[in-house]
Amino acid sequence: MPPALAPHRPDVIPAGPGTGEKDWPELHLVAAARPNLPKLAALWHALAAAAPFCRPVLVHTGQHHDAAMFHAHLDDLGLPAPEVALGISGGGHAALTGRTMMACEALWQARRPALVVVAGDVDGTLAAALAARKLGIPVAHLEAGLRCGDRDMPEEINRRAVDAIADLLWAPDHATAARLLAEGHAPASVRAVGNSMIDTLTRRLPAARARPLPAGLVPGGYGVVTLHRPANVDQCGALAGLLAAVARAARLLPLAWPLHPRTAGRMAEFGLAMPAGVTVLPPLGYLNFLRLLATARLVATDSGGVQEEAAGLNIPCLTLRPSTERPVTLESGANRLVAAADLPAACETVLAGGWPPARPIPLWDAEVGTRMVAHLAELLAPDNWNPGNWNRAA
Numbered sequence: 001m002p003p004a005l006a007p008h009r010p011d012v013i014p015a016g017p018g019t020g021e022k023d024w025p026e027l028h029l030v031a032a033a034r035p036n037l038p039k040l041a042a043l044w045h046a047l048a049a050a051a052p053f054c055r056p057v058l059v060h061t062g063q064h065h066d067a068a069m070f071h072a073h074l075d076d077l078g079l080p081a082p083e084v085a086l087g088i089s090g091g092g093h094a095a096l097t098g099r100t101m102m103a104c105e106a107l108w109q110a111r112r113p114a115l116v117v118v119a120g121d122v123d124g125t126l127a128a129a130l131a132a133r134k135l136g137i138p139v140a141h142l143e144a145g146l147r148c149g150d151r152d153m154p155e156e157i158n159r160r161a162v163d164a165i166a167d168l169l170w171a172p173d174h175a176t177a178a179r180l181l182a183e184g185h186a187p188a189s190v191r192a193v194g195n196s197m198i199d200t201l202t203r204r205l206p207a208a209r210a211r212p213l214p215a216g217l218v219p220g221g222y223g224v225v226t227l228h229r230p231a232n233v234d235q236c237g238a239l240a241g242l243l244a245a246v247a248r249a250a251r252l253l254p255l256a257w258p259l260h261p262r263t264a265g266r267m268a269e270f271g272l273a274m275p276a277g278v279t280v281l282p283p284l285g286y287l288n289f290l291r292l293l294a295t296a297r298l299v300a301t302d303s304g305g306v307q308e309e310a311a312g313l314n315i316p317c318l319t320l321r322p323s324t325e326r327p328v329t330l331e332s333g334a335n336r337l338v339a340a341a342d343l344p345a346a347c348e349t350v351l352a353g354g355w356p357p358a359r360p361i362p363l364w365d366a367e368v369g370t371r372m373v374a375h376l377a378e379l380l381a382p383d384n385w386n387p388g389n390w391n392r393a394a
Contacts, residue, residue, distance in 0.1 A: 025114035032124020042196035046369025061124035076286035100127035121159035144169035145176035146325035194363030208290035219295035228260035250277030334358035
């Protein structure tokens with residue numbers, strides 16, 4: 001284990017090749033839930049390809065902890081097993097956040113990194129960011145600046161809170177970076193690096209396409225459904241309405257539904273049955289899901305990550321939510337917000353050819369990790385290592 005680092009800057013910044021790994025400053029990349037992994041993978045692999053100036057350490061808080069929801073994705077993404085596993089899972093928002101904060105604090109008191117990188121907007125992300133900043137450790141937020149405007153959504157609270165305390169804010173597009181600047185963040189702390197999900201998708205797509213489709217599915221001849229948001233699945237009436245809409249859509253084309261454990265549990269609790277015409281799949285690993293999505297005719301989802309992946313693949317995306325924190329996908333034409341009752345009509349529009357190809361989104365490419373590493377290399381240089389300056393207003 002490398003030696004502990006000084007409170008405000010790494011002890012050693014190597015001048016070039018040949019410096020021992022034990023002397024490199026540690027960067028802790030915190031993964032709490034499955035969606036964090038493709039985002040962090042872009043940074044992990046870019047750091048591995050760069051001239052060494054730090055040692056990345058993958059930290060798993062434990063929020064998603066079973067094989068289907070987390071560990072199966074590591075091999076698919078070319079990531080190692082987490083070097084640190086905190087094992088914190090279960091409980092409500094407050095309990096999970098509090099226990100994760102305590103575990104992160106204990107870790108970083110014993111093993112202080114130069115920087116903590118958090119991704120996305122789950123409870124473990126917020127907990128890690130809070131714990132790090134209260135110890136005076138700088139925090140970088142990967143996928144900063146997303147806003148849907150719905151303050152009843154737990155993820156919206158988390159992402160706003162993380163952005164408020166983060167030292168570095170890596171935005172997925174120029175408009176989101178501009179929003180962060182308008183909110184008062186200092187220019188030195190904000191950078192539009194692009195969408196790391198698309199970086200990972202682009203690099204892993206050939207491997208995904210080599211995977212077989214589930215039995216009975218033909219490329220271009222099916223749609224995909226994913227639903228897991230509490231607003232959609234935690235109330236019997238809302239979930240029943242969505243299932244009725246899916247049933248009508250399934251009469252138009254076969255549907256494949258990798259069923260999230262949360263949704264499966266709610267369906268069992270409410271006594272709701274899966275509609276005819278839907279192929280139910282277990283939670284899929286990263287490559288298998290990407291294979292499924294890449295040759296779908298359309299996707300109906302409430303997932304933010306699937307919205308991004310569909311845009312990257314130019315697959316029509318019907319988002320079953322009243323708002324999205326990824327408006328750039330709407331502007332590109334890749335994504336549309338759809339009420340449950342309107343899902344069958346939206347499917348008919350796609351099948352009738354009424355959905356033009358999406359416009360490419362700037363910075364959504366395979367160079368996002370490289371941009372983040374370039375930013376880190378600038379800031380970790382001895383002359384620039386002053387986190388207080390990053391957030392100083394221009």
